[in-house]
Amino acid sequence: MVNLNEKTVSKASTKAQLLEILRDNAGKPQSGNVLAKAIGVSRVAVWKGVQSLVEAGYPVETQDSGYALDPGVPSDFLYPWEFGEQEAIFRHFESLGSTMDCAREYAGKQESKAVFIAEKQSAGKGRYGRSWSSNQGGLFCTIFDRPKITISDYCLPVMIYQIAIARVLGAVCGKPAWLRWPNDVYIGRQKIAGVMAELGGTGDSVSWLAVGFGVNVNNRVPSDKAVSCARITERLVSRREVLLRIFNEAEQLWKQVSSGMAYVQGNRLLAAKWNAIADCMGAKAAVVDSSLPDGTKDRVLARGIFAGIDPAGRCIIRSESGKGALYFNPGPISVVFYN
Secondary structure (H helix, E strand, C coil): CCCCCCCCCCCCHHHHHHHHHHHHCCCEEECCCHHHHHCCHHHHHHHHHHHHHHCCCCCCCEEECCEEEECCCCCCCCCCCHHHHHHHHHEEEEEEECCCHHHHHCCCCCCCCCEEEEECCCCCECCCCCCCCCCCCCEEEEEEEECEEEEHHCHHHHHHHHHHHHHHHHHHHHCCCEECCCEEEEEECEEEEEEEEEEEEECCCEEEEEEEEEEECCCCCCCCCCCHHHHHCCCCCCCCHHHHHHHHHHHHHHHHHHHCCCCHHHHHHHHHHHHHCCCCCCCEEEEEECCCCCCCEEEEEEEEEEEEEEECCCEEEECCCCCCCCEECCCEEEEEECC
């Protein structure tokens, strides 16, 4: 798991340190001399850093008494320097096909972790290559890591990020967020986020793992079946704040699952947390083959009552008579609920 609380990557850049000081003193001019001494650089370096921030779109004003960040102008940026001493692991793109594609290419390198962020994607992907609308203003991110887990536990990070995203979005939007198996997050009956994963392995161990997620934050959503944070809250929501809170929540969940306990106990704990915020528990449902091409009628594999997931992340479908159950691994299937 990527831990943004670890300050071991590199010293924060001049832009990152300038931004932190200007934010801490928003609306109050800071002289070039004060900034230079605080950061340990020349006044010329401060001037260049401020100009770079202005060119990137930050509302920094130059006054006789120094530089000031205008607190009245909302900003929503995801540049690497927004993440301080961790900026070295961030890769930011204005536009690209898919952050998951970047992570896949990164797997052949020696680096242990990276975070890929795109302002918009031209080929955003959901499960099994299905398209994901990736309009400007959304949070489109893939985390690349080399976790010490077995292939049989690969679904754990997806479950962790699903839970983390639901908790954060519920808090941000002021409404409960619910999980849909295997990888979606809903508020009400509208989708607000999705998670997916790809991995490489040797033997029974994961050699690399990429967890990608798309969150509708301030972007235009494709239909009334989806919703965004901005639409719910009726205000601009900071994607940086959402991302940091997701990382922190995921890190806490990972510690609870793995610290001082056998994985089987951690898996049970995680499954219980997932089921506590699962959508449509106890509802009539059908398991369908969702790997078919768009426009193709889904093939029904089973019908019954949705009973959440087990510690392995498998979907549980109980018979309506209550005398048996079927278990389905996360794979080319989805659950459809009947109202």
